[in-house]
Amino acid sequence: MPRPAEPGRNALLDAGAEVAAREGLRGLSVNAVVQAAGMAKGTFYHHFPDRRGYVVALHRRYHEQLAVTIAAAVGDREPGPDRLRAGLTAYLDACLATRGTKAFLAQSRTDADLLDEVNARNQLVAAVIVPDLAVLGWADPASVAHLVIAMAAETALAELYSAAPRPELRAALTALIERHPRGDAG
Known part of the structure; x- marks a missing residue:
């Protein structure tokens, strides 16, 4: 059994x-x-049962650090467009600044070792943004949340490859999300 976190x-x-970044x-x-x-290699096995367990722990830590950053940016905002924009901006900024983003978003x-982790993480994030999408008037906010997560990840990767924020993609992302589901402006 792996040891608890320590130096x-x-x-x-x-x-x-x-x-992973390199x-x-x-x-x-x-x-x-x-x-x-x-x-020493033996030290690795004192903390992790195998490579798979290690990669899962590394993936979890990466996303937990992102979650802390996003929660700080969102603060105590009520569900709605302001909270959603704040969370998306924090996510994109953190992805651009964090080591290993390419590995943990694209790869x-x-x-196969991470598919369950990716799906579980996406479900957690979707549950967090469903109330924002409901306030925006989406009839099926859970389905839209799934798509928002995919669009945000794609935007993060485009920014990573550009090594800079992509304001036009960020604006398009929020415009798509905030457009009222009936096709009217929100």
């Missing part, structure tokens, strides 16, 4: 984030992680 475990996760998920081997952390969708 050694955190050092391995930090090293993995660096390796090499992607395919380059995220146990050997690469322990080398980047400057630790994680095709990594």
